[in-house]
Amino acid sequence: MTATPEDDATLARRIVGGAAHDAEAELSRRFAPRIRLYGIRHLRSEDAAADLVQEVLVIVLTALRQGRVDDLSIVDRFVLGTCRNVVAGWRRGERRRDRLASELMVAVPAGLASAPARADALRLMGCMDQLDSRERSVLVLTYFEERSADEIGGSLGLSPGNVRVIRHRALQHVKDCVDTGAA
Amino acid sequence: MIGPCPHPLGLERVTAYLLGELDDADQHDLEQHLLGCASCTSAAEGVQALTASLAALLPPVISAGDLQRLRGKGMRILETEIRPGDDAEALFAADLDLMVHRLVTGPGDDERIDVEILGEAPDPLLRLEAVPRDPSTGAVYIACQRHYRDLGFPDHVRFRLVAVRGESRRILGEYGVRHRWAL
Numbered sequence: 001m002t003a004t005p006e007d008d009a010t011l012a013r014r015i016v017g018g019a020a021h022d023a024e025a026e027l028s029r030r031f032a033p034r035i036r037l038y039g040i041r042h043l044r045s046e047d048a049a050a051d052l053v054q055e056v057l058v059i060v061l062t063a064l065r066q067g068r069v070d071d072l073s074i075v076d077r078f079v080l081g082t083c084r085n086v087v088a089g090w091r092r093g094e095r096r097r098d099r100l101a102s103e104l105m106v107a108v109p110a111g112l113a114s115a116p117a118r119a120d121a122l123r124l125m126g127c128m129d130q131l132d133s134r135e136r137s138v139l140v141l142t143y144f145e146e147r148s149a150d151e152i153g154g155s156l157g158l159s160p161g162n163v164r165v166i167r168h169r170a171l172q173h174v175k176d177c178v179d180t181g182a183a
Numbered sequence: 184m185i186g187p188c189p190h191p192l193g194l195e196r197v198t199a200y201l202l203g204e205l206d207d208a209d210q211h212d213l214e215q216h217l218l219g220c221a222s223c224t225s226a227a228e229g230v231q232a233l234t235a236s237l238a239a240l241l242p243p244v245i246s247a248g249d250l251q252r253l254r255g256k257g258m259r260i261l262e263t264e265i266r267p268g269d270d271a272e273a274l275f276a277a278d279l280d281l282m283v284h285r286l287v288t289g290p291g292d293d294e295r296i297d298v299e300i301l302g303e304a305p306d307p308l309l310r311l312e313a314v315p316r317d318p319s320t321g322a323v324y325i326a327c328q329r330h331y332r333d334l335g336f337p338d339h340v341r342f343r344l345v346a347v348r349g350e351s352r353r354i355l356g357e358y359g360v361r362h363r364w365a366l
Contacts, residue, residue, distance in 0.1 A: 008219075034217055034224045040231055041201055076219035083218075121330050124236055133312060142202070143237035145249070149204070164204075168195045175194070175233055 012075040018065040027064075028057050031079055038083045043090075056082050120178075127177035135170035142167055188222040197227045201234060241281070244298055245326045246315035250283060265342075267356025275329060277365045282327040286342055288355045290321035293346035296355075298323065302337040327362070338362045 006014075006023075008030065014023040035056045039049025059082050063069050069078050128136055134156070141152045149160040149167070156163070192213065199205050200213050217224050245253075254260060258280040265271045266287045275282055298314050299307035316323055323344060332338075340362070344355040 030221060031218075033228055034221075037217060037224060037227055037231060038214060041203065046235075077215065080214055080218040083214075121236070121240060124240055128240070139237055140242055143234055144240065144242065146238075148202075164195075164199070168198065171198060171230075171233070172194060174237070175230070178233065 008075050009073045012064055012069065012072040015061065015064040016067050016072070024061050027075075028061070031057065031060070031076075034076075035079065035083055038080070039087075042083075042087050052083065052086060055086050059086070123178055123181065124174070127174045130177060131170050131173060135166055135173070138163055138166045139170050139174070188220050190216075192216065192223045192227065194230060197230045198234070201227075201231055241326045241328060243326055243328075243331075244311055244314040245283070245324050247317040247319075247322075247324065249315075249326075250324055253281065263360075265358045265360065267358060270359035270361065272361050272363070273327070274363045275327070275332075275365060279329075284325040284327055284342070284358070284360055286323040286325065286344060286356070286358050288321045288323065288344055290319070291346060291355075293353075294348045295346075296323060297345045297347055297352075298325070299343040299345060300336070301341040301343060301357075302339070307343070308336065308340075327360075329364075332362070332364050338364075 006026070008027065011020075011023045011027045011030075014020040015027065032053050035053045036049045039052035040046065043049055043052060056079065060069075060075075060079055063078070063082075064072075064075075069075060071078075128139070131139070137156065138152060141147045141155065142149075147155075149163040152158070152163045153160045158166070196205075196213065200210060205213060217227060241249075241253075250260070250262075259278060260281045260283055261273075261276070261279050262283045262285055263271060263273055264285045264287060271284075273282055273284065295313040296316050298311045300309040300311075301307050314323055323342075325342060338361060340360055342358045342360070344358070346353045346355050
């Protein structure tokens with residue numbers, strides 16, 4: 001029989017006091033991709049997002065060990081708050097991970113912040129070829145040229161809402177095509 | 184939360200989040216959900232990986248602005264000028280990221296420019312409609328990418344530029360390129 005995985009709060013409770021290295025590793029493994037996504041959205045860089053994962057995990061694990069997280073049942077909210085604080089601090093020019101990590105001897109497992117594998121370029125091109133020209137244009141303008149829905153709408157004579165609908169439909173087609181290998 | 188999510192986030196909402204299109208309240212709700220939900224984080228990571236792949240996927244014809252932006256990112260690019268009627272040689276050296284064939288033609292006020300890619304046969308292998316054109320010189324930039332050699336194109340290709348206005352199609356020129364590939 002397979003054991004039921006511990007939930008986040010149970011792992012957090014075990015970390016309080018500082019002896020449960022397996023719980024720290026598991027909590028880090030779970031939260032790393034969530035923190036990374038937050039970093040991608042707010043820092044617009046995969047390298048910076050990887051740095052954010054490291055810094056946030058060091059702060060969270062340290063706070064848990066020291067019993068400074070008030071409500072362990074919502075440890076995810078503490079992580080989110082830490083993400084916000086760290087990003088805001090970086091925007092003010094603060095960096096403190098190295099000092100914290102060395103003072104408190106928290107070791108975040110390596111490799112947690114790596115990005116998931118990207119789609120194969122050849123398959124993706126085949127899937128893009130299956131789109132109609134307007135769908136393809138919207139995706140290229142959105143992701144390659146990094147233009148907003150308003151800007152794309154202005155170029156193509158569409159409302160921003162229409163651009164979003166076309167973008168959604170096109171992305172769904174490409175995603176289905178890549179997932180099923182139908183190109 | 185671990186296990187399946189009872190309220191999974193849709194592709195449209197995740198896409199809007201990653202593009203920074205949500206308002207503050209919606210973004211806050213979504214981030215709170217993601218930080219607590221492994222299943223939705225995993226799905227959102229898939230969307231992020233797909234859109235990152237799209238951002239890295241160069242279209243086969245790029246604008247002058249794209250070319251400038253790629254150079255600014257530090258890409259190693261060999262640019263070759265090709266005139267109508269030329270049959271140029273192009274070596275994709277091992278240390279290159281990209282070759283750009285600059286197809287020379289004069290500026291014009293045509294409705295659109297199409298590129299036809301031809302091999303030995305008279306019918307095009309591929310037709311690309313409404314490609315970007317350098318607004319000052321009229322040149323068209325073909326972004327020749329290393330993975331194209333795996334797509335089944337012959338090493339010797341001709342690019343035919345066609346100006347389109349309404350129902351009328353006028354050939355502006357044919358440009359031959361003999362590709363050699365260094366691994």
